[in-house]
Amino acid sequence: MDEMTRLRELRTDAPVPDRADLAPGRRRLTDAIEGRSRRTFRLRADWRIASLGAVVAITAAALFVTQIVDTSDPRQSGPATVAGDLDLSGPAAALGQAADFLERQEVPPEPRADQWIYLRQGSPEQEKYWKELPAEIRDRTRWSYRPDSWVPYDDKAAENDTSDTDYRTARESYRIAAGLPEDPEALLAKLRKVFPSGTGPESVPETEDAHSFRALTTLLESYPLPPDALARMYRAMATIKGVGVTDHLVRDAFGRQVVAVTRAHDQNTQREILLDPVDYSYAGRREVVIRTYVVYGPDDSDGPDRTVLRPGDILSDIARTRAAVVDAKGQKP
Template sequence: MDEMTRLRELRADAPVPDRAALAPGRKRLTEAIEGRSRRTLRLRADWRIASLGAVVAITAAALFVTQIVDTSDPRQSVAGDLDLSSPASALGEAADFLERQEVPPEPRNDQWIYLREENPDQEEQWKEVPAEVRKEMQLAYSPDSWIPYDDKAAENDESDTDYRTARESYRIAAGLPEDPEALLAELRKVFPTGDGSNGPREAEDDHSFRALTVLLQSYPLPPDALARIYRAMATVEGIGVTDHLIRDASGRQVIAVTRAYDANTRSEILLDPVDYSYAGQRDVVTRTHEFSGGDGTPTTVHKRGDLLMDVARTRAAVVDAKGQKP
């Protein structure tokens, strides 16, 4: 059994609405890193609470990290050509570029998706997990991962309705309608919100932004579909864009499409300014506040400007075998 399968099976027991409690293995990991808490994006609105800690970051990164394009083009050379005056301008410019690109063939069912993620914070958290726990769980941290394009076991796993395989995501994107309103409505169906039993249901625009973010993490997506996704994203209430390129976790200059997560935090979707591919995400503290994850974890102070999550997706490719790198 490979590491990705172990990680996905571990996540299948994560506490989501109307599901069983944490599995013993996850409990051991959580206890091993007690005292550290971290928020990460959830597929369900009812999950919008404090994260369980480093184990969630480790697992979620392996599961949802699905697209980064490697490029050596200097970001400084394109910064002056970008229109970052508004989300409509920036995302419209990205859509125009993508609509001019040739649509490559869909990956074969026997191919794999190679991914590389730069996440310094996740790596540091992983080091805090005791060696005996890592050995017992037979898990290891690596920025590189391989995901089967055709994962029938995951597609047929009815216990995990959140997860979408690379093939499912590709076909969902390819079939999205042109009209932004219809596109967003379709994605809200694909990635439904919780039932409200664990907290208030999402507002429609919150739901739309979350669904868009989840799909954008997939690789590959057809460029024409990505263009439709960006045009729809520009219509979501509260969307913004920084008026300058920012530095991601790997040091690259990227575009940051922003939206408030709550009163204290801003979510950022990062785009490559050269080819407008999905390049990662960040969560940025916008107001200094105290935070407690509950369950006896200590209260911490999050200061304005702190990064709660900083993921740079530096490489993605379709390869012919697990372990192969482009």
């Protein structure tokens, strides 16, 4: 057992402090010390969970839509106040600050070919929805709620499968990121080639800016990524037209306070990439209603299946709570 494991076990009963409260002090401590400045649960680029069929479409909408619980103004004093020296005044400031921090981090060695990538991600709403689905529907869908997943870092079979142009193995993603150019415009152009438009599962038309955002966030969901490459990605993200940053920390699916990088998806919704306010790692994604609209039932009537969605309603909310490189499938850090 190493020293860090002993330290963690020393006070296992101690309450966990709020991560946002720790952010500024932890960042300053890091700076001072350094003195230098497929397949189990796939996250697809279209952000949608695999279809469960028309028979459960309205049920899914009703169960996945959640109201924001904390209705207090997060800019006032309280648990959702912007922490310390986090600059959330705009995408250039926030993502530039994240890039500055990541550029000071040591680049760890690339995982070995025999290692595995462990991820834990999901949401209480997804788990609830899965448990409440009738067994006959669960048996017919290809989707299931499994928050823990393991994928091999070196997955040659997946690398040779070209059926999904938005999917890359962990090793492919790592090396794509490591080879990204410094120039934001060149970086985004390269990612648009890596994740081409019009070949995904929905093949919907998209503008160049929408394509850039989709391609970049698809790679961002991969793990691990070199910190210097992640810094270049954040600087490029800030240049995409329509990208914004919420001026306060928001709550993710598990109540953690996170930074939300936003971009409108259509006239009714916006997509949000969630970042850890301490180390700026990827923490999840959300799709949030920004304009009131109505979802009708199968017969397009104003019957009981009609659902009114309002600004602030959350259509999907996926949080990543753990990510690590491990030595074997089934191993947890």
